[in-house]
Amino acid sequence: MGKKHTVSFKLNGKAVDVVVEPRELLIHTLREKLLHTGPHIGCETSHCGACTVDLDGMSVKSCTVLTVQCQDSDVLTIEGFEQGGALHALQQSFSEQHGLQCGYCTPGMVTRAYRLLKENPDPSEEEIRYWMAGNLCRCTGYQNIVKAVQHAAKKLAAAVPNRAA
């Protein structure tokens, strides 16, 4: 046990303050203190990716990040994807392409795919498979997850000119 610290960061665009022990992991702060239970815990060893969140523009596994490391950070979780009642293209595509079954890996998968498409808006199947390899799924065999990411990439590409216009 250590002295508690107040940590301030942005969670899905909103400022939050939490009081945590230095050893507290981000996944526990998100799930238990901030009641964002979208990111899940699957392994505690950063293998499965169920806890993936986007931290300052990077995909991270929040089971191996200390909350005190997040001072002044920008954290995006699955709860931040739906904007003004409209689902993100990735959320739509995972459903439309049947890229989920039990749903446990889905928040991490969508969050990881979001960063993938930011960095590589038109990925090949092989690139998707490599770039998503940090996220495990036991239900789907990945084939429809790959399709969902490709499908979302197309939707996002089609939407870009409109947004610019």
Add this chain to the structure above:
Amino acid sequence: MPDDKSALERATNLQGMGASRLRKEDARFIRGRGTYVDDIKLPGMLFGAMVRSPYAHARIKSINKAKALAVPGVVAVLTADDLKPVKLHWMPTLGGDVQAVLADKKVCFQMQEVAMVIASDRYAAADGAEQVEVDYEELPAIVDPRLSMAKDAPIIREDIADKDNVSHGPRTHPNHIFTWEAGDKAATDAAFAGAEVVVREEILNPRVHPCPLETCGCVASFDKVTGQLTVYMTSQAPHLVRTVVAMLSGIPESKIRIVGGDIGGGFGNKVPVYPGYVVAIVASIVTGVPIKWIESRIDNISTTGFARDYHGVGELAADKDGRIKALRFTALADHGAFNSHVSATKLPAGLFSICTGSYAIPKAYCRVDAVYTNKAPGGVAYRCSLRVTEAVYLIERMMDVLAQKLGIDKAEIRRRNFVRAEQFPYTTALGWTLDSGSYHAALEKVLKAVDYDGLRREQAEKRAKGELMGIGISTFTEIVGAGPTKVCDILGIGLFDSCDIRVNPTGSAIARLGTMSQGQGHATTYAQIIATELGLSSDEIQIEEGDTDKAPYGAGTWGSRSTPVGGAAAAMAARKIRAKAQKIAAHLLEVGEGDLEWEVDRFKVKGNPSQAKTMKEIAMAAHTSNLPDGMEKGLDATEYYDPPNMTFPFGAYVCVVDVDRFTGESKVRRFYALDDCGTRINPMIIEGQIHGGLTEAFAVAFGQAIPFDENGNHLGNSLMDYFLPTAVETPHWETDHTVTPSPHHPIGAKGVAESPHVGGIPCFSNAVIDAFAHLGVTHMDMPHTSYRVWQQCKASGVNKR
């Protein structure tokens, strides 16, 4: 007024059976709004952490809680002595044995539950668990089941050492659990004695773990004022758990509520009742506040729900043309330290006797000897009905062994032995009646799709150049849908299932079932069945499962039983409603019931189709005074469905692998899977299930195993070591189907989700071994890791440049 769209258009709008409609459950999951057990947070809730044994076999000399109790936030430390006054330090298992809830003077496997620390949060609980001092006296451990019944073997279970029967017949050694056999031994032995050709192979199904992405856990909440116990729990079978908890605790079953919620994958891991659940329940009863217990991944792989560990011997007797005359399969089953494996009471080796597969084999005998070892208890069915993977693996491997012995092509040997389409229903030599099948057609369709002859030519060319290419075939028959209550019960409760449908006045409906989805999409597929049966839109049919206060009693979801049993219950309940609706329609139209015919969503008068009443109109009428004399109001029905037989889905798979003879790496170049699960409810969901099952089969065949050292220490129980394929390793899957409906199922459907796992594993093995067949190799045990395959390359002398 009924709408006048065409029948086809109306049928399409229902989004009923056969439609690849999108899943209803996705809406919450894609938003991160599922409710899994670790998401539950109740006021005043405390957290429990397990103290586990570092030894596989040891006496507990003392447990000192003092330091743990001094840790800030720690509220209590529970040991077996604390559970004794309420007689909950031992519990009955689903395998007819007893299991220590917390170790009672002795530990029998590494990571066994010794104490639970209850604290304000998970950090304090973990701190406390580290401070519990346990003094052990180590004992010699048995790790290899082949040594369990040696004369001087240490006795693992002193608590039952003097019992000559642990629920499944006489025991011959203190470490013996049961011996089970089926078939005609004498006739089989005689057929072997007179056979032209006999083949024999020792075949291991290693110890593996289903490893769903969500581990097991619960939140137990006992209300001291009302005496109500609510347990939110990762359970594939909530009603069976409720009954077990009632038997254990003495709390009336009516005051126990088990809530399944959303479950992050099960694959068999979440069928049994585990010590963690029981201790959490006791802790809640003692403290009066809710207690959460959640496994870590290491706890999960180490202690709950291992599968397989079957050391098999396969033997086939045949004539020179490869026509099989007899089969003899035996297995030594390692059940670990307690027989907590999930089996129907009368079937201690599960459905192992399906091991005659898709073949017409006149004589057969099988036998399973189960023993204790100092390993974790369990023996769940990992994405299969119990012991079906083991059985199918044996027969599909032995078909290849026989083909190689006789120099017959591996597709041809199957053709020569298949049960022919006109022989169904076909009763096997081991007593199962296969309901329907079309094995030749399925195989030929697949061979054509992959250009099998071309693949064999390519293989011959590669072999000539010294390269290794393997072609695996698996033509399996699965057995799913436990089951007929005359054969199948657990704790005396028959394995029927149930559905309760209530149609609302405005024509929407809610249905509740005794099964429990863990990702299979029941909220979607059951709604589709009911939509077609009742002519109501599947969009407006709500499905609920898993809350025992709401759903009728059922045995849950495992063994691909949801469609065969729960789906049948849904169809039958809907038909009861339709029968009542027909009476109401006749009354409203002032005609006889026999004058009406059903069309998609309505009853219409024969010969006068403009005279019709839709189900929606009937639903409203059922809630008015305008009903036939004496008829009850409402439009509800409940069905408890006891299946007359199991269902027998089948498939034909082909796998092509390229093996690097210098590194041992096996690359799955192609995998073509044809599945026949009878009537198809939602093709999109079926395909998703097949992708997932094949991926789990790939994992088992190529990497999964739980190894131990000679002292019973785990050598790989985290995701660092235990193989879960990523998107990179996972092959691309090609799927196909034929449709051979089950004749005894109300909608002709069979189960599907386990077929790809059961049929996939031998297909991968057959492909890898086929790559070495020309070198005289007849078998290699799983998992086919690069290192092990490289060892075979070395042994066969093909790794030299």
